[in-house]
Amino acid sequence: MNVMAFNGSPRKKNWNTVTLLNNALEGAASAGAETELIQLYDLNFSGCISCFSCKKISREKDGVCAVQDDLTSVLDRVRNTDALIIGTPVYYGAESASTRALLERLCFPYNKYSKDRKSLFPRRISTALIYTMNVGQELLGTLGYDRHFSITKTALERHFGTCELLLCTDTLQFDDYSRYESEMFDREAKIKRHAEVFPEDCRRAFDLGVRVALSA
Ligand SMILES: Cc1cc2nc3c(=O)[nH]c(=O)nc-3n(C[C@H](O)[C@H](O)[C@H](O)COP(=O)(O)O)c2cc1C
Known part of the structure; x- marks a missing residue:
């Protein structure tokens, strides 16, 4: 069984999104x-x-995107994968630009313009979305983030199969807050949360990876 994960953060090493994705993949590998x-x-x-x-x-x-670029061969391989995990930071209340571009290219070719709206993807597979963001859990509803996450989740469910959502809130944004303009944040609280809560987020990501792999 094969699990493909996508990191939609430009920060490719050690930061929030990629760390959670690596944990999810460790869970899947286990x-x-x-x-x-x-x-x-x-x-x-x-x-x-x-x-x-x-x-x-x-x-x-069916299901082939005509655009030829670096995503072409990746989308070819998606056809044979058993599960997809997409991780993204929240940028302006939505996915990062590259993640949006991926979602469009990934989903639209399988979006059949027929009355039954049946997906052209040939199988049902497991998918998951991992979002990391600065804001705290308590603001998700007020800011409309949860509505946005649910729209993307529904798109993946419609085109591919089940979609599990993992939200990681109130993330650490800088390695050293004193070097950046960041008065709006409670720096100590951010560092404390990263030390105490982020490891639990990583555990949740690991468990998600196990579930995604087992249901593949
Ligand atoms: C361009 C940009 C826009 C952002 N917009 C939001 C936002 O709308 N809401 C939010 O909660 N966090 C926002 N953030 C913060 C990131 O979502 C957050 O720090 C995330 O955990 C970063 O993931 P990474 O560490 O994997 O790069 C933004 C960050 C950047 C760089």
């Missing part, structure tokens, strides 16, 4: 999965260009 982490910010690719090649009646194959 359940016997072969795992792969794709760094989106190492790839040169665009979002959907609205060419509608994937909707042409004369198309040769």
Whole structure:
């Protein structure tokens, strides 16, 4: 069984999103999965260009994005994977730009414009979304983040299969808060939370990885 994960943070090492993804993949590997982490910010690719090649009646194959760039071979491999885990920081209340571009290219070719809205993806697979963000849990509803997360979750469910959501809030943003303009944050509280709560978030990510792999 194969699990593909995507890091939608430009911070590729040791930071919040990639750390949680690595934990999730360790969990998946402990359940016997072969795992792969794709760094989106190492790839040169665009979002959907609205060419509608994937909707042409004369198309040769279903579910193929016509755009040729670094994402093309990755999307080819998605066809054969057993599970997908997408991790992203929240940027302005949504996924990072590269994650949005991935989601468009990943989902739209399988989005059948038929009355039954049936997905063109040939199988049902497990998926998961991991979001990391500065704000605390208590603000998710007020800011409308939970609504946005649920829209993306529903898209993955519709196109691919079950989707589990993991939210990691109130993250550490800088290694040394004294070097950055950051008066709006309670620096000590951030550092304390990172030491005390983030390890628990990592454990939750590990367990998510186990579940994703076992249900694949
Ligand atoms: C351009 C930018 C926009 C951001 N917008 C938000 C936001 O709208 N809400 C939020 O809670 N955090 C926001 N953040 C903070 C990040 O989501 C947060 O620090 C995240 O955990 C970073 O993940 P990383 O450590 O994996 O890079 C933003 C950060 C950047 C760089």
